[in-house]
Structures are given as C-alpha cells and as structure tokens.
Amino acid sequence: MTLRQRFLQGLEPAPPVLGLAVSGGGDSVALLALAVEAGLTCRAVTVDHGLRPEAAAEARDVAALCARLGVPHRTLRWSWDGRGNLPDAARRARRALIASWARDEGVGTVALGHTRDDVAETFLMRLARGAGLDGLAAMSARWDEGGLTWCRPLIGIGRQELRDALAERGLTWAEDPTNDDPAYDRARARAALAALPLGLTTERLADVAGHLAAARRALDAATATAARHHLQVDRGDVLIDPQGLEPELLRRLVLRGIAWIGGAGYPPRAAAVARALEALTVGRPASVQGCGMVAQNGRFRLYRDWSAVRGLRVPVGARWDRWRLTGPAQDGVTIAALGPEGLLCCPEWRAEGLPRRSLMASPAVWEGANLVAAPLAGRAEGWSAALDPPPGRISH
Ligand SMILES: Nc1ncnc2c1ncn2[C@@H]1O[C@H](COP(=O)(O)OP(=O)(O)OP(=O)(O)O)[C@@H](O)[C@H]1O
Structure with a gap:
C-alpha cells in the first residue's frame, strides 16, 4: 500500500472537512501534504x-505553505500563566484552542500528526515511570471529545518514511x-530508541503498545x-457496591468516581488510590484529589x-x-459551598437523605453571609441545581 493509501486508511471514514493541527514539524507538515494530495477539503x-x-x-x-497549497489557515496564540507542568499545560491549552477553532470553522474532525515513533517513545517514557496498562497502551487512533472527533491517521507510519516523503516533494519543516x-x-526516549537492546525496534515497541491498547479497550x-x-x-x-467485583474493576470504578468528583483532569497517583482502597476495606475514610470516600453499609460513598x-x-x-444553579434573579448573590454554617440554616436537611459531609460541599446561594437557598439541603426557595454528567476516559 502506498503512503497515501495508508494515510487514508488511518482516516477512515474521511470527513467532509478535515481539520489539521499543524505545528510546522515534519510529522504535521506530512499530514498536511498527504491530506492535500488525497484531495480532501481541509482547514x-x-x-x-x-x-x-x-x-x-x-x-x-x-501559513505560507498552506497558502501555497490552497488550505485556509489560522494561527492561534496562547501564553502560559505559569501554572501546572509546562508541556502538559501547553498540550491542554492547545487542545482547547483547537477545539474551539474547529467549532467556529464548522470542522467536525481534527487530525493530529502523531506517528508510530511517538507511540514507541511514549511507551518507553511510561515504562520508565512504572506505568500500568492504561499508561503503556498506545494512544488512541480516534476518539470523540467535546462534540469533536480527533484522529491520528499517521499513527501506524514511521517518522523517517514521512520525512523521506517530504524531502521527495521538496517540502521543508x-x-x-x-x-x-x-x-x-x-528527547531521552528518542535517544534510547536509537540504541535499543535485544534486537528491539521502534515497530516492536509500537506493536506491544497496540496489543496493550486492545486489552485496555476490553477492560474499559x-x-x-x-x-x-x-x-x-x-x-x-x-x-x-464492591461485592463480587474483581479488585481491578473495583479500582477502575473508584477511579471514575474520583475523576468525576475531583475533576483534576489527570489520573491520581496509583499508590494514593491503593491506600484509599485499603482504608475503605477496613472501614476507614480516605480522600484523593479532593474526593472523599467512606465505607457505609457495605458500599463505598464518594x-x-x-x-x-x-x-x-x-x-x-x-x-x-460540577454544578450550575438557576433560580429567581436577585442582585448581590453568589454561589459557594453550603459549609457547616449554611447547614445550620437548613433544619430539614436530613429529610433529603444525603450525609452531612456531602451536603457541606453542595452548592448554595449566598447574599454575603446570609444563606438564600440550598437546593440539595431542603431549602430550594425556587432554585434548582444541575450537575455535569460523569466523564468517559480521561486521556487519549
Ligand atoms: N503548536 C501546535 N500547533 C498545532 N498543532 C500542534 C502543535 N503542537 C503539536 N501539534 C499537533 O500535535 C501533534 C503531536 O505533537 P506533539 O507530540 O508535540 O504533541 P502532544 O500533543 O504534546 O503530544 P505528546 O503527548 O506526544 O507530547 C502534532 O503532529 C500536531 O498535529
């Protein structure tokens, strides 16, 4: 199969308009060149x-290359506020900017230029950090997030082959x-890939990551x-309810709960989750990423x-x-946690059937220090609280 055919296969089904995330590096310039050669309508x-x-x-x-190839192009700017880990913050910001660009442009599918080498590098990096199945499994070739489809049509193709193809076409990056x-x-992972022991190759490592991705899908x-x-x-x-659950499935359900309630956007440390599970099993409370946990009547409440x-x-x-409150319009009110003081103003809270600790962190309407409404604690006063839906996978 030719390079273009493999690219199109990785894109299946080809969308009416394809968004291309082009950094200017060799991989994404190759993505752009292949998409244009395949006659796809692109942005x-x-x-x-x-x-x-x-x-x-x-x-x-x-921008100049896109103009030459007849592809509409936009540059979006981002500046770091100094928070979080820089590569991670940059990646998240980039994805969010690209997603909002795609929505504005009417683009339903965005392609990223990750290659087989990226899969192998990521595998080695994660291996060095002692990752489990989720971390070692190959990145997804396609997934939906925020109403958008993301894909990586070059994921089965080696970086050198793409660069050779660019050189043949006289394209630079x-x-x-x-x-x-x-x-x-x-960079260290790249260097390690160039000197693998035991006859290991980039392709082999990428294959292993692919096998693990299949196992991860089954486990999902x-x-x-x-x-x-x-x-x-x-x-x-x-x-x-932990009764009769495989420990690994129980751990995954707890991780889902933590992801939804804690909202950190990245998985907690495995050791922290293991400690929390141990504590729950002997009836002690635990907390991970701002998500509290207690064992109660044979069940875990997060x-x-x-x-x-x-x-x-x-x-x-x-x-x-995770909440959005709506109610009678009123000046000078804000939303904050109900807390212990607020709960004192909700004499009927027990009738709602939620524990005190859950209600303390529930949303309430305040006017300065005065409680206006607490929709989850029996003082709705015309206010209602809508909750974000639980998320799917966290990383792709
Ligand atoms: N600055 C950028 N502008 C547009 N697209 C980009 C940019 N940086 C990266 N991309 C897209 O993401 C792909 C992967 O690039 P890179 O490996 O640097 O990104 P990443 O998403 O941070 O991934 P990783 O998890 O491998 O670090 C690129 O081929 C390109 O499609």
Whole structure:
C-alpha cells in the first residue's frame, strides 16, 4: 500500500472537512501534504505558544505553505500563566484552542500528526515511570471529545518514511530543538530508541503498545458493564457496591468516581488510590484529589470534600464545581459551598437523605453571609441545581 493509501486508511471514514493541527514539524507538515494530495477539503491551524523565539516564524511558515497549497489557515496564540507542568499545560491549552477553532470553522474532525515513533517513545517514557496498562497502551487512533472527533491517521507510519516523503516533494519543516535536549523526557526516549537492546525496534515497541491498547479497550468495556451493576450516582455522590467485583474493576470504578468528583483532569497517583482502597476495606475514610470516600453499609460513598471547595465562590449563572444553579434573579448573590454554617440554616436537611459531609460541599446561594437557598439541603426557595454528567476516559 502506498503512503497515501495508508494515510487514508488511518482516516477512515474521511470527513467532509478535515481539520489539521499543524505545528510546522515534519510529522504535521506530512499530514498536511498527504491530506492535500488525497484531495480532501481541509482547514489548518497552528498554535503559537510563544515559548520559543522561533515559534512565530514557524507559524508564519506554516501559513505560507498552506497558502501555497490552497488550505485556509489560522494561527492561534496562547501564553502560559505559569501554572501546572509546562508541556502538559501547553498540550491542554492547545487542545482547547483547537477545539474551539474547529467549532467556529464548522470542522467536525481534527487530525493530529502523531506517528508510530511517538507511540514507541511514549511507551518507553511510561515504562520508565512504572506505568500500568492504561499508561503503556498506545494512544488512541480516534476518539470523540467535546462534540469533536480527533484522529491520528499517521499513527501506524514511521517518522523517517514521512520525512523521506517530504524531502521527495521538496517540502521543508521546522526541527524543534527540544527534541534533542536531554533535559526533556521525550528527547531521552528518542535517544534510547536509537540504541535499543535485544534486537528491539521502534515497530516492536509500537506493536506491544497496540496489543496493550486492545486489552485496555476490553477492560474499559468490562468497567462499563461493572458500572451498570455496581455504581450508582446519588446527586453529586457516587455509590459503589464492591461485592463480587474483581479488585481491578473495583479500582477502575473508584477511579471514575474520583475523576468525576475531583475533576483534576489527570489520573491520581496509583499508590494514593491503593491506600484509599485499603482504608475503605477496613472501614476507614480516605480522600484523593479532593474526593472523599467512606465505607457505609457495605458500599463505598464518594463525595466532594468540603475542604476542596470551601474557598470557591462564583457569580450566579457560572459553573460552580460540577454544578450550575438557576433560580429567581436577585442582585448581590453568589454561589459557594453550603459549609457547616449554611447547614445550620437548613433544619430539614436530613429529610433529603444525603450525609452531612456531602451536603457541606453542595452548592448554595449566598447574599454575603446570609444563606438564600440550598437546593440539595431542603431549602430550594425556587432554585434548582444541575450537575455535569460523569466523564468517559480521561486521556487519549
Ligand atoms: N503548536 C501546535 N500547533 C498545532 N498543532 C500542534 C502543535 N503542537 C503539536 N501539534 C499537533 O500535535 C501533534 C503531536 O505533537 P506533539 O507530540 O508535540 O504533541 P502532544 O500533543 O504534546 O503530544 P505528546 O503527548 O506526544 O507530547 C502534532 O503532529 C500536531 O498535529
């Protein structure tokens, strides 16, 4: 099969308009070139993170190439607020910017230029960190998120083959200097791939990651089935019945609960989850990523820890933790946690059937220090609280 055929196979089914995330590096320039050669209708986007002095020039080069190829292109800018881990913050911001660009452009599918080498590098990096099945499994070739389909049509293709194809076409690309900077994990993984022992190859490692991805999909399906029988959502809480569950499936259900309630956007440390499960098994409470857990009548209740939201205050209409409150319009009111003081003003709270600790972290309407409404604690006063749906997978 030719390179173009393999690219089209990786794209199946080809969308009416394909969004292309083009950084200007060899992989994504090859993505752009292959999409144009295949005659697809495309729109391209580049995110300038402003992190390297050359970034703006690279974005201009992509814009110029797109103009030559007749592909509409946009450059989006982002600047780091200094929070979180930089590569991770940049990736999340990039995905969010690209998603909103795609929605504005009427693009339903966005292609990323990850290659087989990226799969092998990621596998090695995660192996070095002692990752489990989820971390070692190959990145997804296609997934839906936020109303958009993301795909990686080059995931089965080697980086060198793509560069050779670019060279044949006289196309140039930018080399990211951090790719060879041993301060970065990925650069060290690249160097390690160039000198693998035991006859191991990039293809082999990518194959192994692919086998693990198949196992992960099966486990995801088993987790979904287990959730139907063993997991229940009780307003903002999650109830899990551990009876008869495989320990690994129980762990995965607890992880889902933590992801939804804690909302961290990345999985908690495996050791922290193992400790929490051990504590629950002997009837002690636990807390991970702002998600509290207690064992109660043979079931685990996962709830929002009040300490994680006690300082959170937003205007009416804005999202508070996982909630959005609506009610009679009124000036000067804000949304914050009910807390112990608020609960004292809700004499009927027990009738609602939620434990005190869950209600403390439930959303309430405040006017200064006065409680206006607490829809989950028996003081609705015309207000209602809608909850975000539980998420699917966290990473792709
Ligand atoms: N600045 C950017 N602008 C547009 N697209 C980008 C940009 N950076 C990366 N991409 C897209 O993401 C693909 C993968 O690039 P890269 O490996 O740097 O990103 P990543 O999403 O951070 O992945 P990883 O998890 O491998 O670090 C690129 O081929 C390209 O499609």
